[in-house]
Amino acid sequence: MRVFQHVSNHVPGPCRFFEGVEQGSEDIVLTSSGLAFISSGLTPRGFNLDPVYSSFVPRIFVFDFQNPSNGAKKVNIVPRSLEEDFVPHGLSVHEYDLGGVRLFVVNHAKGHEERVEIFRFDAASNSLNYIRSVTHPLLYSLNDIVAIGPESFYATNDKYSTGFYSRNVETWLLLPWSNVVYYGDGEATIVADGFRTANGINLSPDGNFVYVADSNTGVVSVYHRQEDDTLRRSHDISLHTTVDNVFVDAKSGNLSVGAHPKPIQLAEHFQNASRPCGSQVLRVENPAEKDARITEVYSDDGRSGLWGSTVGCYHNKQLLIGTVNHKLMLCTIDVPL
Template sequence: MWKKTILTIIGFLLENIMRMRMNLGYFPVSANIKPESCRLIENMGFGSEDITIIPSGVALISTGLKSQIIPDLSGGKPGKMYFLDLNDDDAVPVPFDFSADFNSMNFNPHGISHFMDHSDGAEKILLFVVNHPNHDSQVDIFHVNLESKLLIYQKTVQHDLLPQHVYVADSTNKEVKVMKRKEDNSLSLQKVIKLHVLPDNIEVDRKTGSLWIGCLPSLWPLVFYGTKHSPGSEVVRIDCPSSAEPSVTTIYSNNGSELQSSSVAARHESHLLIGTVFHRMMRCTLPIIPLEC
């Protein structure tokens, strides 16, 4: 009887281990897919974990994320914020300075988002940065001054449960959850979109409503970096995410030979930027195709 019990326990453990390996993408990506016109951006070889694009076509980029499970290719330097003008094909990323009242030496930027503030009659760009100084977690808010290349510190928000928004990336289960906001600002689950990869940051196309997502084909090569397989990269686009039949398309896929650990994809007009957790950044040109949902 005890032998049967032990075999049952072993079988249960093996089943769950295999399920975890599949969910976390144990098997690395095999196919390389890339738009025709792509190029790596120079001097951005230490990560571009998140990217958000303001309506004028200027991309804001967080770099230098540090964590215990990812390599640090910056040599221990603090994280930085950059901007890149996508209206200029020859533009290069430009670093921001910080106002004197912000401690930039412990800056460890993760996810970012922006808000166009018109409350006082003039347009103001507010940048929200998930920051991990000394492995803590907080959201720092800045006023963006592009002309002065300056991020002007506004305030810091800390809370145990920082809120998620309408589209939620569930990396563990390889899915995107579509949430519906109620009148009382609570969220209810509307649908779940299954993916074949692990989604990270989500960017919403302002014109089409499509979701552009930087994804990891496999988590294992990132956790055990430096072994046989490199952490690959994949970008998926979800068209009509709120409709009855969302469409999922792979736009870019690489086994790590060109781009490792993609974390974000942001599109503006015909321009696409692909950022990574700790590696390089890529710029692509895509055709503009009308979308009907």
């Protein structure tokens, strides 16, 4: 549990919080034009949660790296009736001809049905227009998703168990039952398994590698993507921390990994949201190679007020850091990630 791990405080440049997203930012994904979509208002799954989580309102926001002073704005969901059964978690962007953007959203529907929602983003109206929902028996404990086509994707199931108590038993016994599923053409299949908690997932810019973060082992596993969309394991990158979401820089192919240096602090924070917990963002250079270079870009023991970093999204010398239940932080960086 890394109880005694020391957390050194350092930042990559000037950092500031900004208003707009106040109830966490579980995942952040980026378009080629610099628009970042943010999922917010997720209630963690666990025992004895702080009552603050009962007030959370699930929403999706958009942030423009080209105009950061505008902050984050709530995105309209069309039709609005979908918001009544909408709890967003992992996100992924699929871009197609003439600047079209589709957003894939893991939805923990309030009826306890796991779904992937596919939307078309309309920038003029700042709206996500519903296209379709994807359900399948193998998509049962969804966490994150990465789109590889207009209606195909890889997704992580962070647990095998679906019951409240059985999920927690699986977590505390460190059972390696978690997996990755490929979905396409109406069919789904398990393409990687043996994870304790398969969390964030992402794709290399050339589409040849898939990266999967296993929170409970502190490892990002690297897979070769095969022509039939199955996955062949290449190697593991040990980060020695509780990894969360994986962001891939479209230019360099480097990873930015949000992480929790002391998971016991995070668990205590979920029970009492006024208790500080640490944050980390790690850079992984050349992740597709076995000699990947790891650098700690951001680290804080909680004294800055950034509690529970989930993701680090990098664009144009700016790093946007998400949190489990608080504001976003934006850091300016002088060197590329």
